[in-house]
Amino acid sequence: MKTTFTFLILFLLTGFLSINVESATEEWSYDCGSNMVYQVYTDGKGGAAMIYGFAQTNLTLVWFDKKGDTIYQAGISNIMATGITGCTSKDLIYSDSDPDSGTHVFHVNSKGEMKIIPADPDTFNTTMAMMPSYCNKSDDKKGFFISFTNTNTLNTSFVRYRNK
């Protein structure tokens, strides 16, 4: 009886281990309204920074942690200033420009505290990447980010998927 029971458990365990879960699993999502996702930059730990909007100006930048909670959110005046250029789970770097205040490089820490990288008089800071070298990274070791647009409402959602 014991032997039969052991074989049964072994059989079930072997079967369980050989199951190949291939399809991706949705983990969390963010409602972008009737906009499109312009740029994605994963932090390598399950979170990401993302810029969405309707045109190349007046966009929104959001930095999410791995659970989809917002760490930082800001308006982006012009995506042509290269947008996000660096993102980890601890730091976010992005660049933006507008006719009034000029071009700036911004640093945000994991508490959501933003600091403009100071520039010397008569100079301004910019990022290395210029058109068409946008940084765009949509995946990490455990998953990836895509967006869905509803064909009836045109509402877009930004979705985190786990690989399995």
Add this chain to the structure above:
Amino acid sequence: MKNFTFIVWLCIAVTASCIKISAATEEWSVDGQQMIYQVAADGKGGCVLIRSETNSVFSILWVDKKGAEIYEAVVSNASIISCSNKQLVYSDNLNDSEIVQVDSKGGTTKISKPDEEAYGSYLGNMMPSTVMSDKKGFFAVKMDVLISRQQLVRFSNK
């Protein structure tokens, strides 16, 4: 005298150990057709590429570290979202806007929702990022100017 000889030999040994063999070696190549648009190294010696033929038919090709084909499909306006040696994820507009997940055996799963079209990011599609190297080597595009064909060539670093 013995000390001097010892120091000389020590210097030679240290110098020799610092010399780097930097010449790259071609390992294999795959057909890039008329034009290669995007390359994503899988980090283990293989890669995915998107290419097009002279008749503007685009295809995606995933090869392993030996250059052997894992997956190939005709695509339209596609871009690579994720690539490792275990899976490939890409966006495609051949039929509808959809995301395709491919496993290491070449099996596909479409990621979809009812009444929704799936995309990567706008910039990811318009200006797809390319990764041409990994720890052990890199990829280069070889252009044959006489027949206007490209090859994607894998080089090891040494």
